[in-house]
Amino acid sequence: MAGSVEVIVKELNLENVDPLPEDFDTTAIIKDPLPPLADEARESVKSGENGVVMKKEREIVLGRNVHTMCLEVTEPDADDEVTGEREAHMASVLARYRRSLLERTKHHLGYPYNLEFDYGALGQLQHFSINNLGDPFIESNYGVHSRQFEVGVLDWFARLWELEKNEYWGYITNCGTEGNLHGILVGREVFPDGILYASRDTHYSIFKAARMYRMECEKVNTLTSGEIDCVDFKAKLLCHQDKPAIINVNIGTTVKGAVDDLDLVIKTLEETGFSHDRFYIHCDGALFGLMMPFVKRAPKVSFKKPIGSVSVSGHKFVGCPMPCGVQITRLEHINALSRDVEYLASRDATIMGSRNGHAPIFLWYTLNRKGYKGFQKEVQKCLRNAHYLKGRLRDAGIGVMLNELSSTVVFERPHDEEFIRKWQLACQGNIAHVVVMPNVTVEKLDKFVFELIEKRATWYNNGTVQSPCVASELGKENCLCNLHG
Numbered sequence: 001m002a003g004s005v006e007v008i009v010k011e012l013n014l015e016n017v018d019p020l021p022e023d024f025d026t027t028a029i030i031k032d033p034l035p036p037l038a039d040e041a042r043e044s045v046k047s048g049e050n051g052v053v054m055k056k057e058r059e060i061v062l063g064r065n066v067h068t069m070c071l072e073v074t075e076p077d078a079d080d081e082v083t084g085e086r087e088a089h090m091a092s093v094l095a096r097y098r099r100s101l102l103e104r105t106k107h108h109l110g111y112p113y114n115l116e117f118d119y120g121a122l123g124q125l126q127h128f129s130i131n132n133l134g135d136p137f138i139e140s141n142y143g144v145h146s147r148q149f150e151v152g153v154l155d156w157f158a159r160l161w162e163l164e165k166n167e168y169w170g171y172i173t174n175c176g177t178e179g180n181l182h183g184i185l186v187g188r189e190v191f192p193d194g195i196l197y198a199s200r201d202t203h204y205s206i207f208k209a210a211r212m213y214r215m216e217c218e219k220v221n222t223l224t225s226g227e228i229d230c231v232d233f234k235a236k237l238l239c240h241q242d243k244p245a246i247i248n249v250n251i252g253t254t255v256k257g258a259v260d261d262l263d264l265v266i267k268t269l270e271e272t273g274f275s276h277d278r279f280y281i282h283c284d285g286a287l288f289g290l291m292m293p294f295v296k297r298a299p300k301v302s303f304k305k306p307i308g309s310v311s312v313s314g315h316k317f318v319g320c321p322m323p324c325g326v327q328i329t330r331l332e333h334i335n336a337l338s339r340d341v342e343y344l345a346s347r348d349a350t351i352m353g354s355r356n357g358h359a360p361i362f363l364w365y366t367l368n369r370k371g372y373k374g375f376q377k378e379v380q381k382c383l384r385n386a387h388y389l390k391g392r393l394r395d396a397g398i399g400v401m402l403n404e405l406s407s408t409v410v411f412e413r414p415h416d417e418e419f420i421r422k423w424q425l426a427c428q429g430n431i432a433h434v435v436v437m438p439n440v441t442v443e444k445l446d447k448f449v450f451e452l453i454e455k456r457a458t459w460y461n462n463g464t465v466q467s468p469c470v471a472s473e474l475g476k477e478n479c480l481c482n483l484h485g
Helices: 002-012 085-106 120-127 147-160 176-190 204-212 230-238 262-271 358-395 417-422 442-459
Strands: 045-047 053-055 168-173 195-199 217-220 245-250 279-284 309-313 325-330 339-341 346-348 400-402 408-412 426-428 431-435
Touching: 120 358, 147 168, 147 325, 147 358, 168 176, 168 358, 176 195, 176 204, 176 245, 176 279, 176 309, 176 325, 195 204, 195 230, 217 230, 230 262, 245 262, 262 279, 358 400, 358 408, 358 442, 417 442
Parallel strands: 195 217, 195 245, 245 279, 279 309
Antiparallel strands: 045 053, 168 325, 309 325, 339 346, 400 408, 408 431, 426 431
């Protein structure tokens, strides 16, 4: 497979992206690399619980957060075309923005994006408007597409999830949310009167789908780990035995990185009287969908089981530089969505019309470079580093939790909003998390822990003030407050 990459690159005459001109000031940083608070008045310090000194949380105000730092678009002067000053100015702005990205990347820990990639060989393709209109398996009249790459990527994932070429349909989505929207839509089309079941720790896009499609939705309780509570799931199923079930199964929840037990979900459905022709399961594998196949103890996601669709993000563990994803479903289901589009000379069953034709090429390129063995090594590295971080935090007296099959390390929420923004931590209530991706090194984790320990000494007055209790969020065994530590 690696040889095929070299052949394609040679045939396309691809070259590395040209470096920025030497006279650009790349040391300067665009104003305020840390996003400012929506209301600067909220920067004032207040006294929190137990006398802890902390800054107020950032307020989300529609239309105001980014306007405080946006780059204005100005009309060009008449002589700009001659002088070229405008081009030089824009290039300088972009150079400073690049420097800001480098700075922000150094402190990126809270969101599940793999920032370790090298796609220099694909730079020349950015000169083309590559658009994968319509059905990936039917070529349209628009000739500047990348369907040959897209179908190659889909075949790879179909093999991973054990579905034959003639039995699946799928496409490269523009993001993980689109994959979820499509998976739930297929379920709704198969069972128009079905009820959607999703755990409370499910990604917000599933509940967005319920609102968009006007579906009845049952929120199922979760365990402390974040996994779906199948006892509560069974109770809710028993209340609606007269209607088909559409279930979202999480292969890694958003906040705690919990993996729902697919086999237990199926068993619960069967025990409640739902035959395989009365339920549809969508597996949201946005982050861990590509990691789980390489974890021995993980529940296997396979179309040999009675599932309807699987989605995974391409910009997370895979490491694609633009948001994208993969959505796979059974071919037998897709006819309910498919419609002929004369304008395209194709059929369409996707959520979006135009689709990014560059994304499949980036995915194809990295799949060829890494392969199954490469991903397996990266999974092992992520899990190893996640356990390392958990150990460092616990040794420092910080309440922390790590699910067995996850690289998402969950811990007590830092009190300082500026610290949260600096490290780009994702927070919910009293907890925050770090998602250990292939680009997250031990050195980066050490720097984060060192700074966190320093800050906590100030927040808790060197131990004289009690640290918060997170037993309800992380479990008593993972809380290190005075009561449970």
